[in-house]
Every structure is written in structure tokens, then in C-alpha cells.
Amino acid sequence: MLDYVYELDIFEIIGQTETKTFDEILNRIAKHLTDLVDERIKKGLYKTYLGYDGNEDYLRGRLKINDMISNPVLLKIPCLYRLNTIDIKENRIILYTLYLLRNIIKDDFVSNNVMYCFRILAGCINLQHFTSHDCHVLNYNRLNEDYVPIHNLCAFFLDLLSPSHEYGDERMIPFVIDMPLLFEKFVASYFKKHMKEFLDIEAQKEFRFGKKDCKIDLLLRHLETETKYILDTKYKDASEPSNDDIYQVSFYATQQDCKIAYLLYPKSEIEFSETTENNVCIIAIGMDLKENVRNGINEAIEKMGLK
Numbered sequence: 335m336l337d338y339v340y341e342l343d344i345f346e347i348i349g350q351t352e353t354k355t356f357d358e359i360l361n362r363i364a365k366h367l368t369d370l371v372d373e374r375i376k377k378g379l380y381k382t383y384l385g386y387d388g389n390e391d392y393l394r395g396r397l398k399i400n401d402m403i404s405n406p407v408l409l410k411i412p413c414l415y416r417l418n419t420i421d422i423k424e425n426r427i428i429l430y431t432l433y434l435l436r437n438i439i440k441d442d443f444v445s446n447n448v449m450y451c452f453r454i455l456a457g458c459i460n461l462q463h464f465t466s467h468d469c470h471v472l473n474y475n476r477l478n479e480d481y482v483p484i485h486n487l488c489a490f491f492l493d494l495l496s497p498s499h500e501y502g503d504e505r506m507i508p509f510v511i512d513m514p515l516l517f518e519k520f521v522a523s524y525f526k527k528h529m530k531e532f533l534d535i536e537a538q539k540e541f542r543f544g545k546k547d548c549k550i551d552l553l554l555r556h557l558e559t560e561t562k563y564i565l566d567t568k569y570k571d572a573s574e575p576s577n578d579d580i581y582q583v584s585f586y587a588t589q590q591d592c593k594i595a596y597l598l599y600p601k602s603e604i605e606f607s608e609t610t611e612n613n614v615c616i617i618a619i620g621m622d623l624k625e626n627v628r629n630g631i632n633e634a635i636e637k638m639g640l641k
Contacts, residue, residue, distance in 0.1 A: 361439060361444045364435055364444050364447075364448060365444045367431070367435075368432075368447035368450075368451050370480075370483060370484045370487070372451055374480060375454055375455075380424055380478040381420050381422075382419070383417065383419075384417055384419055387414055388412075389408065390411050390413050390415075391411070393411050394415040395414050398413060398414060421458065423468070425455060425459050426461070426462045427469060427485060427488050429462075430461060431464075431487075431488040434491065434492075435491060436448060436449065438495070465492055466493040468492075469485040469488050469489035470489060514567075514569035514570075518567045521551070521598060522535070522552055529641075532556065532641050533554045533555065534554070534557060536552070537552055539590070548586070548589075550564060550566070552564070552567075553565075553590060553592075561593075562591065563592060563594050563638075563640070564583055564587045564594075565595075565596045565598060566582070566583045566586065566597055568598065569599075571601070572601070572604065575599075575604075575609075579597055580616055581611065583595040583596075583614075584612045584614045584616060587614040592614065593615060594614070594615050594617065595615070595617070596617050596638055597617070598634060599618065599620050601620045601622075602622035602624070602630070604619070605618075605620065617637075619637050
């Protein structure tokens with residue numbers, strides 16, 4: 335699921351691979367990040383021009399005449415100039431991510447790679463705090479398009495790493511995975527990647543009901559039949575759909591003029607079932623996450639009959 339949500343493209347495994355601890359997963363992702371960063375360092379870090387406003391020992395760029403007139407005793411020259419630099423947001427995000435990784439990677443080989451890349455960047459780039467949101471609002475061009483997978487990996491780590499007030503035996507930065515949110519984003523990402531030829535897909539569809547803002551996990555429209563569907567993910571340990579789940583998804587369907595709504599649970603034990611509420615056909619489907627996640631969601635899509 336992490337692979338699809340963050341577009342990591344590093345879990346393309348034939349068959350099965352046993353991972354005993356979550357540290358092994360982090361080591362694998364961190365190594366992939368350092369490999370990409372090291373490759374970019376060898377090619378040369380991305381540069382761009384930034385504007386600077388300051389007092390210099392010599393004239394650079396444009397002279398700020400008004401400042402000189404208002405303060406004629408200045409010992410330095412007030413200038414406006416542009417400088418081609420690597421100390422930019424694209425590289426600072428990488429540096430900050432490596433800074434956080436220093437404290438959580440336990441594998442010696444991967445840790446050495448992290449420190450190697452960190453030392454190189456720290457020598458010419460300022461350390462600055464960032465969030466995962468900052469990784470998704472950047473603009474790319476042909477000179478820095480290879481930064482996209484690097485920033486996707488950075489977003490993954492920045493989403494997970496956060497400070498904690500509790501004490502432990504070792505110095506580290508703890509992390510948490512919001513599994514309901516991950517499950518929801520995984521389903522949305524998978525549909526957008528593999529179902530776009532059949533469906534028009536709108537994730538987190540917003541609408542207003544009275545004074546309340548509401549969001550639907552997925553609003554689907556079949557491109558051939560124009561039929562609309564509601565898909566709501568429920569990451570919970572349930573043996574059958576609860577009344578609250580049924581009422582919620584039927585309300586969403588009514589508001590969007592849909593006649594069919596799906597409830598998707600991460601448990602294969604939930605049997606395929608149909609019920610009707612407010613003239614909406616509500617279908618509950620269980621998805622197997624224990625073995626192969628791709629097989630699990632493909633089987634769920636087949637049960638929905640959306641292709």
C-alpha cells in the first residue's frame with residue numbers, strides 16, 4: 335500500500351518476501367532514497383536563480399539608489415541581485431529528510447549511506463523544517479524531473495517521523511502509520527492507476543450539507559454507462575457492516591444521486607452482501623490484506639463489476 339500511495343516503485347517483487355520487522359522496510363526505503371540522492375549528487379544538484387536583497391562589499395546586480403540617498407553613511411553597498419544556487423527548497427527537503435533519518439536507521443550500511451549524503455548536502459545547504467505537504471507543491475522541469483521519486487520518498491518519511499514526549503531506552507524519532515488513511519489512499523491510488531480507462535475517479539469529493547462539510551472517499555463514474563458509484567473504505571475489525579456505515583454511505587449516495595454504493599473492508603472474512611437503504615443498493619465487500627495486496631484489491635474490483 336505504501337508503494338502505491340507514495341509512488342515508491344521499490345516493492346515490485348515476484349512471489350513473496352518475508353520481512354520480520356518494520357525496521358527492515360525502513361532500511362530498504364532509506365537505501366533506495368540514498369541511492370537516488372547519491373546519483374543526483376554525482377550528476378550535480380539542481381540549481382536555480384534566487385533574488386537577494388542585501389548590503390555588499392561591492393556592487394552586485396542593481397544598486398538600491400533610494401537606500402543610499404536615505405542613508406548616505408552606509409559602509410556597504412545596498413544591492414538587488416540574483417544568484418544561481420543549490421541552496422533551494424528542492425534540496426533543503428532532501429537534507430531535512432536525511433537529518434531525521436540519522437536517528438532511526440539502525441542498519442550500519444544504510445546509516446553510513448545516509449550520513450554520507452547528509453554531510454555533502456549539509457556543507458552547502460541550510461537546514462530547514464519541512465512537512466510532507468511541501469513535497470507535493472513543487473514544480474518540476476526537464477532539469478529536475480528526476481527529483482520526483484526522491485521527493486516522493488521524502489514525503490513518505492516526513493509523514494511518518496514526528497517528535498514524541500515519551501522516554502525510551504534509545505535516542506530516536508518515533509513514527510506512526512495512520513492505517514485507515516493509508517488504506518483509503520491506497521485504494522484511491524490503485525483505482526487512479528489501473529481503472530482510469532473504465533472510470534472517472536474523484537477522490538475526497540467534497541460537498542456541503544447544511545453547515546457541515548462532508549467528504550466522500552471515492553466518487554466513481556463509469557465512462558461507458560455514465561453510472562455513478564460511491565466507494566467508502568472502512569479500515570476496521572468488523573465481521574459485517576455496521577448500521578452507521580450503511581447509513582453514512584446511503585446518505586452520501588443520496589446526496590450525489592447514486593443508486594449503488596460500496597463499502598470496502600480490509601478483511602476477507604466479510605462476505606459479499608447487499609442491502610437497500612433509501613433506495614440505494616449498498617454492497618459490502620471484504621478485501622484480503624494478509625497475502626498479496628494487489629490480488630486482494632483486484633478480487634474486490636471483480637466483485638464490484640466495474641470493468
